Amino acid sequence: MTIQKMSYAEAVLTALNDSMIADDSVSLIGRPFSLGPTRVLAKKLKEKFPTRVCEPPTSEAANAAVGAGAAMAGARPFVDLGTGAFSFLAFSQIVNEAAVCNYMSGGKLRAPVVYHVNHGVRGAGAPQHSHDMHAYVWNTPGLQVILPATPNDAYGLVRSALTNPNPTFIMSHFKQATMMGDVELGVSIPFGKADVKRTGTDVTIIAVSLMVHAALEAAEQLATRGISAEVVDVRSLSPLDEDTLLQSIEKTGRVIVVDESPLHGGVSSGIAGVLADRGFKYLKAPIRRVGRPNTPVPASGPMEEYLVPGPQHILEAVASIL
Amino acid sequence: MLDLDSKWRYFSNMLLVRRFEEELIALYKTGKFSGHFHVCIGQEATAAIAMDLLAQRDHITTTHRNHGHMLARGVSEKIALAEILGREAGMNSGYAGSFHLTAPELGFLSTSGIVGGAISLGVGGAYACKQRGDQSVTMALFGDGALEEGVSFESLNLASLWKLPLVFVCENNDATLWTPSGTLSKEHAVSDLCDLPRLCGIATKSVAGLDLNELNSTFTLAIEHCRSGAGPFFIEVKTARWPGNRTQWPEPVTGRTDLNMALGRQTIPDEDREWFEVNDPVLKIARQLANEPAGDSKLLEIDIAITRRMEVAVEFALSSPYPNARKALDHVFA
Structure with missing residues (x-):
């Protein structure tokens, strides 16, 4: 290889x-x-x-x-x-x-x-x-x-x-x-396989696309405070690897779903729905979603930054359920 | 034929647009704003004529290459620049950026950065004009690239079927994107873009984007045609490619336009000679006006005044604060 x-x-x-x-x-x-x-x-x-x-x-x-x-x-x-x-x-x-x-x-x-x-x-x-x-x-x-x-x-x-x-x-x-x-x-990656990008025991952070990097950064900061976060990269929304997501929350009992798309009808909502349907029994706290407010994206820099989810939003969400 | 006063007025408008775009490139190069943007260098004459001939009640749709249309229609360079720099004092409060400048109070509808957006929204504007029955018209300005989109055919067909008062203005600047091989790709199967509207029974005229007189008579004819209820009219304006407008991050390859080139006081470099001697509409009209009594000194006086205006605009834009970030949540709905 x-x-x-x-x-x-x-x-x-x-x-x-x-x-x-x-x-x-x-x-x-x-x-x-x-x-x-x-x-x-x-x-x-x-x-x-x-x-x-x-x-x-x-x-x-x-x-x-x-x-x-x-x-x-x-x-x-x-x-x-x-x-x-x-x-x-x-x-x-x-x-x-x-x-x-x-x-x-x-x-x-x-x-x-x-x-x-x-x-x-x-x-x-x-x-x-x-x-x-x-x-x-x-x-x-x-x-x-x-x-x-x-x-x-x-x-x-x-x-x-x-x-x-x-x-x-x-x-x-x-x-x-x-x-x-x-x-x-030369190595293909099969569809329908989520990837655990970082293992942890206290909280699961499920993320999509660029937000995986925000999640990893947040996990790093959590580690310095003694909180062990697991980061799961969904990678493939369809087919969706529900089992890997569920296994992670079975272990941690707490979950944040992070995605950049607007919250209403967004991907974090869809994933949270799956977890609620199939994983409620594992949860010690409510599922928290981190996403973009339901607005278009403005041109001006400070307004744009205000809308984009990042590590800070993830940390706040984690704090709210730990 | 245009009278001399009109020519001077158009020249001033064109030079303002040119200085604005040059300033913008300079501001970008020094990191004063981010994102990509498009300039209309080489297309100033179309903006000056088209925006002047429309009435107050008429509508306009334009594209990501909109700066010249806005300024020629009377938008202050200060608020246009502030918008592109994402500032609170911008004409659209920082939401629009370079791509989507719009001034509904001057007749503009939404400014679309989606290829095929302006041509099709223009059909809607013309539909509203016809419903109102007040002899108003809509002008849709778009690039040659728009005619690669399927919605453009649908727009031509519908505007013709419903005899809508729509002046289609295709600014053919041949601003194609780069191919990987570094050459320009060919995008149209037809060699005459007017063949496309002609197929739908639309009156057409192709005009050079360099000649104020020809532009004036063509746009006057087209607007009258639409006002009279005879249906849409399609104008193709052929402008030469500015040597620097290939990319979405325009580079000032020809530098700041030196009007002395039109006065014979500045040597024309061999590189881009054709641009300076033939294709630059600002230098072309400057050469004509230089032949008028005291023309050369008047040209330079106008340039000094416009340059000063742009300095004020830059100062204004840079000193305007960024919008409060929380305003990102406003205006989602009316």
Whole structure:
């Protein structure tokens, strides 16, 4: 096994590269421009696979439809839709076509297309460039919803997506693009497996995407106060690894769910609902959610910062249940 | 033909927009604001003419490349700059940033940073105009990229079917994104963008974005066409790519525009010579005005006055506090 240190964005492109080598039917539809500070790598990919890296016009609906249709016809397109909000223009193609074709064909059709966007509050993105897409897409049965938080997870989960028989929506948080980490090359990470990023006994912090890093930071601070926090990275919202989440709260009896999307109808609410349904008996205190207030994201820095959940909010939530 | 007073007035407006964008790039480079932004250098003439010819009651929709439209319509450079810098005194109290400047009191509807947003919202504005029956019109300003979106076809079709008073203005600046190979990608299967509205039976005209007279007559014709109830009109304004506008983080490749280049008092560098000699609309109108009696000194006086105005604007914006962070919770609903 080769381990290599690289950025999150490099890990996504490296996974693409490796999948393209492994499978001739894999291709990229998208402007690698949007895959972060990796122009050089994207250029290499284009040079290496000139006919399999296709740069489309600004036509998200058509791009997503090409991905879905081509996947039904046997191709494996990785469609990069850029900033998360742009995928709204392609929603019908994703949720009305790709996500349900297997179901409505009575199991006869498959659409193994991969959609990728950069999501989240990114700094001065204002309301139209700061969307968290995962709550929107999680409510789409038939669509796999994946949010890697580290370079290694990004690599392994992209590799899995490109061999999986179902449509997948992968979200990369803008602020993770330059994060560095060791990547196990050639190793796929299966969907539906949450990852315990830090073990602990007093409280469980369940987090998604960038909030995993906020949770780890909070856990570090809790440790200095003698509180042992376990951090569980959900990674895969659909399929959801309910068992790993439940096992953790069975151990700790206390849980905080952290996510950047707005609280109402948000991902933290959905996860809290699962825990309440199946794990109430383990809980010694109420489930606490940490998320964004139910507002759009403003352009101005101080107002934006006010809305974004971070380690401090997690610490306050932990204090309220310990 | 435009009279001389109008030309001077338009030149002043254009120069204000140019100095504003140049200042913005400088402020960005010195870390005074963050996020990406788009400038309209090279497109000032369109803004000056289009915003001047619309009536008070008309509506306008525009895009992330909106600064010129706002200033030419009469928004103060002070509050526009403060907004982009995320300050409390900004025209939208810091919620909008560069992408979404809007001034409903001057006819602007929502300013969309989503490609295809402005063209389609404009159809809504024109629908409201027609419902009111007051001969008002809506102008939707968008880039050539908008015509890559499916909603643009739907908008053209609907506006034509319902004979809506909508002036479509496609500012074709060819500002395509970079491809990984470093070349510019081709985005349109048609070579003449006017073929698209023509398919829907919409009257069209393509005009150079450098010529104030031609812009004036085209925009006048289009607005009258829409006011008369004859349905939408599509204008394609062809502007040359500013050598620095390729990226979303524009770089001041041509530096601060030196009007002395129009007066023959400053050598034109070989690099970007075509831009300076042919494609820059500000220098082009400056060359014409320089030939008027005392034109050259008047040009420089105007520049000094506008430069001073921008200094005041920068001071104003930088001294305005950031909004109270808790205000992030306001205005979610009206």
